[in-house]
């Protein structure tokens with residue numbers, strides 16, 4: 001049995017002519033093998049943004065490396081605070097010295113001594129609490145402050161409270177965010193082991209498509225999908241192999257598809273997956289690979305093809321093909337809902353990192369027409385509303401070829417499979433995509 005047939009057989013109620021969004025996601029979770037990439041390399045931290053860790057990172061040190069102050073103020077022994085937390089008493093101590101960040105104070109303390117301390121300075125031995133300087137009155141070498149607002153241990157950061165020496169700080173499969181880069185740097189590590197970039201080949205199909213630089217001609221449109229996909233794939237940190245624009249000619253299509261499978265782990269195409277007469281794309285895909293052609297119960301993005309295209313060296317894992325519909329917004333929506341999670345899985349990301357963006361609840365300013373029985377994604381602009389839930393407004397023309405409303409939008413209003421019309425003022429789910437795609 002072919003791999004596609006095997007996965008289809010394992011999914012209850014699989015119907016390629018009316019596949020729900022959830023069923024597509026479940027199918028792709030099986031098709032896109034986790035960690036298609038195994039080769040790894042060690043690279044400088046500065047180059048590692050968006051890359052996927054190939055090994056766990058175990059903390060060689062504790063962070064912070066010592067107990068230190070979280071405030072500019074005075075360090076003292078918290079045992080000197082009155083037992084009654086509500087007490088109006090004030091505490092008066094002698095200031096024995098000053099501890100600076102990077103210059104610890106190492107003097108000897110008397111029983112009622114405090115040390116003036118700066119944020120980040122090492123806590124002097126025996127002192128465990130810091131009173132911020134705003135609460136203090138200083139006279140000569142005496143400092144006085146009200147006890148009321150303070151608890152023992154306040155304003156002190158403990159050694160290892162962020163990361164403990166010997167503990168795993170980050171796990172294999174983490175896609176390195178700016179915060180993760182900073183965290184690795186806080187451990188003093190200048191380089192990280194990462195998996196090699198996933199290689200994604202792309203080509204556009206269609207005789208009516210023009211490349212940039214071509215003179216306009218009647219009935220033709222410029223190839224916008226190539227640039228959208230360039231942006232989408234780059235955002236994920238994959239290597240894009242741009243195979244350009246392929247005419248609707250079976251030999252050229254077959255040659256390009258073979259080349260794509262030879263060079264890449266995944267292949268994305270746009271156009272030619274619907275039922276148009278002049279399209280050879282479907283036939284060529286079917287001839288070269290193990291394919292499924294779907295009508296997904298969604299809008300935009302109804303026709304879609306997925307499959308496996310074997311590599312020239314048969315022993316190697318085949319390339320996963322995502323044949324996206326030609327309409328520019330359908331490309332983006334199917335990428336966000338289906339291709340992106342699958343690519344993340346293939347890149348070696350851990351499960352938590354592979355999910356589509358979480359949904360935000362927002363109040364719809366617009367009434368929205370919606371037929372139950374398919375999932376619809378409408379471009380929307382979410383704005384914060386002071387003191388209330390965020391509001392979402394449907395952005396312009398929702399035609400699946402209209403990119404201007406996609407540019408205006410910052411999220412997709414997700415109208416779920418069973419959902420019907422939405423009245424103005426109803427709450428809806430929005431998949432925020434700013435910074436994601």
Ligand SMILES: Nc1nc2c(c(=O)[nH]1)N[C@H]1C(S)=C(S)[C@@H](COP(=O)(O)OP(=O)(O)OC[C@H]3O[C@@H](n4cnc5c(N)ncnc54)[C@H](O)[C@@H]3O)O[C@H]1N2
Nearest residue numbers: 204206222223224225226271272273274302325326327330
């Ligand atoms: N009888 C039916 N017709 C259509 C159906 C259907 O189910 N039955 N589905 C419609 C839907 S929905 C979509 S989406 C399209 C998808 O068709 P294809 O994937 O075969 O795509 P094309 O026909 O090649 O192109 C569709 C549309 O997009 C424009 N396009 C294509 N490539 C690009 C590109 N690289 N850059 C910019 N624009 C592109 C193309 O000019 C067409 O306008 O089929 C419907 N029809």
Ligand code: MOO
Nearest residue numbers: 300301302330400
């Ligand atoms: O479902 Mo198609 O992708 O909208 O235009």
